Every structure is written in C-alpha cells, then in structure tokens.
Amino acid sequence: MKYIFEREFDKDNNIMKIGGKAAIGHCQYYNTLILKTMESFGYVDGLKIFEEVAEDVNKESLEKYLKKHPEVKNLKDKISVAEDMYRTLGFGLIEFSDVGEEGAKVIAPVSHFALTWKKRWGKRSSPSCYFTKGYIAGVISVIFDKPLGSYEVKEFDCISMGDRICRFEVRRI
Numbered sequence: 001m002k003y004i005f006e007r008e009f010d011k012d013n014n015i016m017k018i019g020g021k022a023a024i025g026h027c028q029y030y031n032t033l034i035l036k037t038m039e040s041f042g043y044v045d046g047l048k049i050f051e052e053v054a055e056d057v058n059k060e061s062l063e064k065y066l067k068k069h070p071e072v073k074n075l076k077d078k079i080s081v082a083e084d085m086y087r088t089l090g091f092g093l094i095e096f097s098d099v100g101e102e103g104a105k106v107i108a109p110v111s112h113f114a115l116t117w118k119k120r121w122g123k124r125s126s127p128s129c130y131f132t133k134g135y136i137a138g139v140i141s142v143i144f145d146k147p148l149g150s151y152e153v154k155e156f157d158c159i160s161m162g163d164r165i166c167r168f169e170v171r172r173i
C-alpha cells in the first residue's frame with residue numbers, strides 16, 4: 001500500500017507542511033553534517049538525542065497519517081505505508097520483516113545517511129543510521145500502540161562501514 005504525500009503551503013505564515021506538520025527539506029549532505037555535529041559533542045550524547053528526535057517526529061507523523069487514513073488497517077498495510085513514507089520523504093529504501101509486538105528485523109538496501117557519509121568522509125568504523133533507528137522505533141511503537149522509548153533498535157551492518165546493506169534489529173525494552 002502506498003503512502004500518499006500530502007503537502008500544503010501556508011501562504012499567510014510562509015510555512016510548508018507535510019501531513020499537516022511544518023517541514024523543511026534538507027539535502028543528504030546537510031543531514032550528514034547534522035549527524036557529524038551531533039556525534040562531535042563530548043559532553044552530551046548527541047546521537048541519542050538525534051535518534052530520539054527521529055523517533056518522536058516520525059511516530060507523530062505516522063500516527064496522524066493513520067488517523068486520517070482508516071483504510072490502512074492491517075499490519076501488512078501499515079508496514080507497507082511506513083516503508084513507502086521513508087522512501088517518499090527521501091531517506092532511502094527500508095524493508096521490515098518478522099514484525100511483532102516484541103520486535104522486528106529491518107534492512108535498508110539504500111540509506112541516504114550512510115551512502116552520503118561514505119562518499120563525503122569515507123568508511124566509518126561504526127554504523128551511522130541513527131535517524132533510521134529512530135524512524136524504525138517510531139513505526140513499531142505506532143503499530144503496537146506503545147509510548148516513545150518502548151523499543152531499542154540496533155544497527156549491525158551499515159553501508160557507511162562498507163557493508164552491502166544496513167541491517168537492524170528491534171526489540172521491546
């Protein structure tokens with residue numbers, strides 16, 4: 001099932017909205033620079049903040065979307081919409097499998113963050129897809145109606161490390 005991209009421009013306030021939420025478009029280079037900045041903090045866990053914000057924002061977006069689209073009812077359709085939303089918003093390609101209330105497996109054959117990191121700064125020694133981890137946690141918590149922070153996502157393989165695909169596992173905390 002496809003995600004329907006709903007964009008509107010609020011002329012009075014000069015704000016672009018996607019799915020009713022104010023949005024700004026950034027290229028992949030800008031986004032990886034944000035990631036590099038968040039990673040450079042020594043005194044706060046910037047990557048955790050990055051991941052948690054991604055979970056929060058994407059959870060809210062998908063929740064709003066599903067409320068507006070009651071035709072997206074079953075697990076298969078919700079996952080399909082979440083995968084298509086990720087692609088439509090320009091983050092890459094993502095595929096969920098073995099999805100259940102206790103967790104899931106996810107791969108990203110294409111990752112906006114990982115491909116750009118490798119192209120710009122070379123191979124990393126650790127995974128880079130913190131935004132995607134947050135996205136995945138947000139999706140699973142929406143589907144099983146759980147609060148923020150209910151799922152832990154770990155990335156085991158990452159394109160930015162030279163792996164063919166990014167590979168994640170989700171488990172309920």
Ligand SMILES: [Zn+2]
Binds near residue numbers: 114127155160166
């Ligand atoms: Zn990755």
